[in-house]
Amino acid sequence: MEIMMEQAYVQSALGLMGWDLWGALPPEGRAFRGRASAHLAKLAHEQITGAEALRLRDQIKPRLEEDCFENEYERAGLRRFVKKVDEQTVLPIELQNELREVIQTGQMVWREALKRADFQMQLPYMERLFELEKRVAICKNPDQPVFETLTQEVDEGISVETIQRLFAQLQEGLAPLLRQVASRDEGVDESVLDFTAPKADMEAFARYVVERVGFDFSKGSMGEVLHPMCYGIGPKDVRITTNYAKGPIEAAMSLLHESGHGMYNYSSNEQALRYGLWGGVHGSMHESQSRYIENILGRSEAFWRFLYPQAQRRFDGLRGVSFERFYRAFSKVKIGVKRLEADELSYSLHPILRFEIEKAYFDGQLQVKDFEEVWNEKHRQLFGLTPKNAAEGILQDIHWTSGHIGYFHSYTLGNLIGGQILEAQLAQNPDFYAQVERGEFGEIIEYLKDNIWQYGQLYNAGQLVERVTGKELSAQPFLRYLTNKFAR
Numbered sequence: 001m002e003i004m005m006e007q008a009y010v011q012s013a014l015g016l017m018g019w020d021l022w023g024a025l026p027p028e029g030r031a032f033r034g035r036a037s038a039h040l041a042k043l044a045h046e047q048i049t050g051a052e053a054l055r056l057r058d059q060i061k062p063r064l065e066e067d068c069f070e071n072e073y074e075r076a077g078l079r080r081f082v083k084k085v086d087e088q089t090v091l092p093i094e095l096q097n098e099l100r101e102v103i104q105t106g107q108m109v110w111r112e113a114l115k116r117a118d119f120q121m122q123l124p125y126m127e128r129l130f131e132l133e134k135r136v137a138i139c140k141n142p143d144q145p146v147f148e149t150l151t152q153e154v155d156e157g158i159s160v161e162t163i164q165r166l167f168a169q170l171q172e173g174l175a176p177l178l179r180q181v182a183s184r185d186e187g188v189d190e191s192v193l194d195f196t197a198p199k200a201d202m203e204a205f206a207r208y209v210v211e212r213v214g215f216d217f218s219k220g221s222m223g224e225v226l227h228p229m230c231y232g233i234g235p236k237d238v239r240i241t242t243n244y245a246k247g248p249i250e251a252a253m254s255l256l257h258e259s260g261h262g263m264y265n266y267s268s269n270e271q272a273l274r275y276g277l278w279g280g281v282h283g284s285m286h287e288s289q290s291r292y293i294e295n296i297l298g299r300s301e302a303f304w305r306f307l308y309p310q311a312q313r314r315f316d317g318l319r320g321v322s323f324e325r326f327y328r329a330f331s332k333v334k335i336g337v338k339r340l341e342a343d344e345l346s347y348s349l350h351p352i353l354r355f356e357i358e359k360a361y362f363d364g365q366l367q368v369k370d371f372e373e374v375w376n377e378k379h380r381q382l383f384g385l386t387p388k389n390a391a392e393g394i395l396q397d398i399h400w401t402s403g404h405i406g407y408f409h410s411y412t413l414g415n416l417i418g419g420q421i422l423e424a425q426l427a428q429n430p431d432f433y434a435q436v437e438r439g440e441f442g443e444i445i446e447y448l449k450d451n452i453w454q455y456g457q458l459y460n461a462g463q464l465v466e467r468v469t470g471k472e473l474s475a476q477p478f479l480r481y482l483t484n485k486f487a488r
Contacts, residue, residue: 018231167409196247224242228254256294413461
């Protein structure tokens, strides 16, 4: 566990470097920063593949299923140690550093390619990145399909076959509902949302929103980046971010989303902290919590009945606008080409598109140079729309460029998990939305802490869903939630 703690110290430093990459690192500093991060990664790799770590791995691995541990946290922490040693001993540090360099450089190029709407500018980095991810997956598990290895890294225990089955269930129920509601909402006037405000006022409002819901600023800070993210630097140190370009309402919603990640990150119990299991379960469970806080809570009518008077007092652009007019515009269903601008009803289809492209590539059916063409065609099939350029289309997300390959499915799975958790929470607390409307979030947040957040990485996503809901993951609860909210 001392070795794993020292590994965490290096990851914390690398996390700070990642945070700084967007906030303060000047262009001339990138080369040295790349060498510094590679050196830290090399030190961590030498330790986790050294003689002491290998000796401990060989002693612990045969006994992981025995009844010889202090508790399940110790077993989980040591299982994590064994897995890390196993993976790092088969992953050459040169390969890891090459991957890290392509990601860091590619992210900087992505910013320029996005401005120019030029996929060809990004293409060489994307090709190298996908090929490197394939090599990493083959090193880790040469006997398993590459895409299975990548998705299992994100969502352990949820197979590609299961993901495909859940997505088919979702699409079957979602497609007719989306067409019906989008047609109904076509004439809804969104102009009431087209206002801005001084940046200081937008920052203050976003901070108020997340703090009121429950985000603890003694354990986190907020900032601004091009693409909102949450950085987990340590067990009680998270950095949540937003972007103010789209005005105060969406800036607050983006920060609320990242606060869900942040609260999950810093809420691990003492046992999880002791055994290095803090931070929450990567992938769909983490995405479920951010989207639960942003959407199920923060985009509900009850939430805005509570919050709207505060927004009206702060922003001249909302004065004289009735709540009903505002909320109809805010919750309008409008089919579009951008994931981050998608309404709650259509959003889940966007990650499915990316999942299908990834699977086709790793199945040998598609090359990276053809991604943009396939992306546009899939958009036409799913939404009846084609992006007008690469900035609207394939370059809209930084996630592939930042190494999140085999990750997109977790956004849609996170929505499914959120729907299932909501049903369980409503059964226990039927006063849920009445509490939200009164601005009382304590019981709701405590439920998430008690049932999910406190465990850190003790359980995987599937195990947590069954613990909380008593059932395997299904698409039906989320479809019921969407139907109840939008088919009115």
